[in-house]
Amino acid sequence: MTDSELRNIPPENTPLSTPLFQVSAEAHVTASPDEVYVTVSDLPRSGEWSIECSGGQWISGTPATVGAVFRGENHRPEDVVAWAPVVRGEWTTESEVVEAEPGRIFRWAIRDRAGRRQESVWSFEMRAADHGCVLVHHFWMARPTEGIRGITAHMDAAEKQRFLSDWSAKLTADITATVQRIKQVIEKN
Secondary structure, three states, X not given: OOHHHHHOOOOOOOOXXXXXXXXXXXXXXXXXXXXXXXXXXXXXXXXXXXXXXXXXXXXXXXXXXXXXEEEEEEEEOOOOOOOOXXXXXXXXXXXXXXXXXOOOEEEEEEEOOOOOEEEXXXXXXXXXXXXXXXXXXXXXXXXXXXXXXXXXXXXXXXHHHHHHHHHHHHHHXXXXXXXXXXXXXXXXX
16 A cells, blocks of 8 residues: 555545455365365364464354354464554454355454444355365455554554555464464364
8 A cells, every 4th residue: 555545544434446455375175175164164263273363252143154253362472563552462352254155165254342344354265176175264354443543543654554564464474374274183183
């Protein structure tokens, strides 16, 4: 994003031409798409593979179905983008399942403090491939969430650009590690 785009991030209801963040990683897993789906849609198990989510629980709805809400327990060490005022230590998030198609896609959106879905969406997609499937983990954020707005509230345009670049690199590394960990969890069973 250019400096002028950073200064003029549109209000929540205005469409953006480019997402703020869009990262993904994939891995070939020697298991069927249905087997992979059963694992990745079990969000309480996230601590087995996630860089930040250490687990959590379903708090409403039928687990792993559209509309179900998951409260994730998270941890971030002090050295992650150390110069920026990001949440460190323990914190929780709430996510709402927005798409759940066994053997194909599992997608959830992070909710704000008022319980509204934000344009901060995580997903796992599976497609059959040689002797198993390809698992793709994707993160997309159209406009800044309340958390990102809080982090960047007192930054000038150059600091915002630096933060977005550093955070995108962090997200890419996290997602890449996550798919590799999921592959290990599934293939060792």
